[in-house]
Amino acid sequence: MDIRNSFISIGGNRNPAAADWDTEGLKLLAFGAENGVALWDPSDKNFTGVKQILNGHTNVVNAVKFFPTGRDDVAVLLTGASDHTLRVWRGRTGVDTSFTSIKSISEHKAAVTRISTFPGSDTFVTGASDGTVKIWSLLHDSDFASIDVTLLQTINLSPKYFPLSIALAKLDDTSMILAVAGTRSTIQIYVSREAKFELAATLTGHEGWVRSLAFTRESSDETGDLLLASASQDKYIRLWRVHQGEELPAISNALNNPALGVLGKSLSNKAHRIESTAAKYSVTFEALLLGHEDWIYTAAWRFRNDKLQLLSTSEDNSLAIWESDPASGVWVCITRLGEISAQKGSTTATGSAGGFWIGLWSPDGNSVTSLGRTGSWRLWTYSPTDDMWKQQVAITGHVKEVTGLCWSRDGSYLLSTSSDQTTRLFSEWKRDGLSSWHEFSRPQIHGYDLNCIGAITDSQFISGADEKLLRVFDEPKGVAEILKKLCQIENTSTNLKDAANIPVLGLSNKAIETLADDAPVENDGEDEREAVDPASILRKSTLNFDHPPFEDHLARHLLWPETEKLYGHGYEISAVATSNDGTLVATACRASSIDHAVIRLYDTKEWLEVKPALKTHSLTVTALQFSPDDKHLLSVGRDRQWAIWERKEGAIYELALANPKGHSRMILDASWAPCSGVFLTAGRDKTVKIWQLSGKEAEVKATITAASPVTAVECNHSGSSEILTFAYGTENGEVGAGTTPVSALDQVQITKVDQEFAPSKTINQLAWRPGRSEGKQQLAVASDDSSVRVYEVNESKIPQA
Incomplete structure (x- = not known):
């Protein structure tokens, strides 16, 4: 059997550092998705969506950063997660671009939260919840065939604060500058001397945690001043200027703006003196960017059309692009994307997007993308003909x-x-x-x-x-x-x-x-003074x-x-099944006694319960399914038993057969086969069993063993009538597809989905797509790793019995 990925839907993690768009190499956007890393090409005109999910981390991915390779045929990706590890991945261009894990590093003692790199250097920096910032060097040959990582230095910030943002830049030919900030309102500036970073200055002014830092050169040449943008939970972005020489830079006109009078106390222009081994520098406050109404999560620089622009994203559901006014030097918001906060209600359904957590520039600077609270991406592309940013189709999950x-x-x-x-x-x-x-x-x-x-x-x-x-x-x-x-x-x-x-x-x-x-809005409420809910x-x-x-x-x-x-049910609903003719619904709820572990039936015309409730299980019923002709209902539960209920008069079902020891551990799923009297059960005892009814008994025709507990099983009803095709999923994310001739149910052949394309966590449900032509089937998979996947299953290679 040939099994390929057809579609993957997965949402992004809500962490401002959990995504990066590669400006070189493969031009892909990578983002943390639960404990995986998803790869997506937003500029793909065919809208393929997520191309691949990299599995390896065992906990939520918090930090994703592409390492600047300077090549267009290879990409190196650095990822950090709550499993305390840092991973290095390498991808190459080719017919099938895929990334492989090169190295896993466990130096941090808590969740890795930030990674920072900068072009032209092999140095990168990580920050973690253990209160440390670590400086690393990536050792590699020219085509990145061999890659290794060495730790150069550890800076201890604990117990003062935890790092939430890090920025790295080149100060001059002898030194680098590192800015670190986090769960405090100050920003620490470190300068490297002989491969060791030392604290050189502490910048004050923010009144909340600093969530993002970004360095850039003011002009496109290497000699211009460095600008540092810091975005904070105090709703403001501050710009700082790093200027070479004893002389201080000219004071920015922005500080003389009378509109900022109320903020006078926090706009002190104190100069901080720092030194590299080669020269002296000053760090001064440059500008205050006002406009966001809530916490600001990210700030990112980009030169667009020879102008320096800053992209910021905020909890106020907006994305802003800032530019310096050539005449006054005042930084102004030239574009605002997203939503106007007056429209939003308190929940997602009444309009609140819950803020934008990540904002990224595309490699060419003509698109921006943003991740919201619901895990969905938004994408805007600049249209020169209309001179405006237009929203494009992006991905959700x-x-x-x-x-x-x-x-x-x-x-x-x-x-x-x-x-x-x-x-x-x-x-x-x-x-x-x-x-x-x-x-x-x-x-x-x-x-x-x-x-x-x-x-x-x-x-x-x-x-x-x-x-x-x-x-x-x-x-x-x-x-x-x-x-x-x-x-x-x-x-x-x-x-x-x-x-x-x-x-x-x-x-x-x-x-x-x-x-x-053009229709007017009428207020049909009793009180005319009440505003109409938009x-x-x-x-x-x-x-x-x-x-x-x-x-x-x-x-x-x-x-x-x-x-x-x-x-009717007394506890949380655990299972639901609908009859094939659509006239009945069977439901069950979580239970620890026979009184609550009942199956209730409802008719779909009047929506009334069909009494009596079906009673035999003593613990939660985990799965229900009607037989193809609706004459039988199959139920399985945590009490290790399966039961078959037979349809009598009207919609009444009675117990026909039960096996209290169907598996040696709890049964987690079951499915009827399209052929008469055959059904499958899957259990925590790591087996799938194929049963065949004969008279008042059912015997096991085949037992398929798996490496971990089997959590889902489903038979295909739209394939060949001579071949039984089924799929099963396990607790560790393995997906297998099996075939067996109906005339010899013990001749089972299993094909497993490559680990590279399989989910990384428990499979919760499988569903074959109905109405597909023979040979080309589709299987949908739901998993704990927050992904929905559709696989193409090509059955052309099945040998006939």
Whole structure:
């Protein structure tokens, strides 16, 4: 079997240092995604999305930095994580660009939080939560075939503060300058003398933690003054000038600006004297940049069109580009991207993006990208013809464990649900012979962690969360029109609601009507003095676009209205299954006694519970599945037993067969095979068992062993009728696909997904895409590493029995 990556969706880590866009080499953007490092090319016109996820770290990745190689055929990537390690990766250009891990270093005693490099030097610096800054040298040959790292020096900041930001630059031919700041309002300046950095000055003025530092030359030649930008939680950016010579630089006009009078006390222009082995320097305060309304996370320099510009990102949901006014020397914000804070509500669904955590320039300086709280990237590119920055299609993904997924009944789109409290809809954007995967809707933004999901029809799904009840959602007209236009998915349902929104402080998505662009907003509230909630108004033109929706639309306008709530369970929902004819839903919840470990059935017409509840399990039911003909319901649980329920009159199911010792440890998943009377179970005892019913008994036909507990198993129902195809996933992220002839179920052949392309954590659910032609199958995988993956499984190599 040939298994290839078709699509990966994963969200970025919320750490200002957890991403970098390579200006040389492969021009890729690398970002920390849970405990992996994702590689993405934002300038890719085919919108491939995430190309690869580098697995190796065992905890959250906090710092990502490309090492300047000066070559266009090789890239070196440095990453630091909460597992206390620093890793070095190397990538080369070729048909299949892939990165390999070269070295792992465990010198720090706590989470590595920052990495800083600068072009033309083999020195790089790391900062960590152990209160140390370490200076390293990267040893390599000219084509980076061999790479090694040596530690040069350790600077101890503890117990004074922890480093949150580091910047490194060349001072002159004999010395380097290092700026370090963090959980204090001061910035420390170190100068290297004979390969050792010594503290030379402490800059004061900020009134909050300093989150970002960046050096640049004022002009493009090497002799210009150095400028240091420092961005802080006090909502201000300060610029500092490092000037050579005994003479102080001319005082900046910015300090005489009467508008800054209120800040007079903190704008002292005290000169700090520092020395290298070759010359004397002064460090003076240059300018104060005002404009952000909340904490500032990043600041990054770039020369664009021979002008020096600074990009900053803030918790106020905006990205600002600053430039010095040639006449007055005052630094002004020339472009502001993102959202105007007056529009935002308190939650994501009412407009709050939760701030921008990372801001990066593209290698050519004509694009900027930013990461928000929801794990999604935003991308803007400058259009010279319109003289404005235009938003482009970027990538999105979950930021916590993906707990469940399912395909729509016809296989046209994929729904995933996660502990990040969102449900997301992915599908293929089809245009001009090209196709690429994107998130097209965010049906549910919730206040509880979501655990499971099932498709009832092509335009209706049900999800269960940590809140003891299940919610049913219907597709709105706005989403149906987008899917028809961009994905060629037809929706034949009538009576669709226009759109949905979440009322402030609410959990239920309410249906709303879209208004024509020129229609007045009417206040239908009882009190006319109350302002109309802007989140309850959606103009028709808002959802009219010819590209996959941007994060701004996903987070606010593409919810699905909720049509039903199902009550009855006493604890958090653990499993849900829908019958193949769409008339029944079976659900279960977390349980430690036989009274709570019941399976409840609901009919989907009246949404009433079908009594009595099914009772046999004594602990949490972990998985439920209806047989292809809906005559049987299979349930498995933590009590190590599986049970088969047979359909009697109407929708009543009764226990037909149970095996209290199906596995030697808890059973975590189960699946019916398309052939009659065959089902699979997967357990913590590291096995997958194939069972066949014969009369009132079931016997094990085959046992597949895995290296770690098997957490998911799923049979394919759209392949060959002679061959049983199934997939399983394990606790350590291994994914295997198996085939066996239906006539000889013990002749199992297993193909495993290469470790390089497999998730790095527990597999929670697998789903084969329905309606695929024989041979070319697709398998969706949900994992604890916060990724949703779709694999192409080519079955052409299966030998017939």
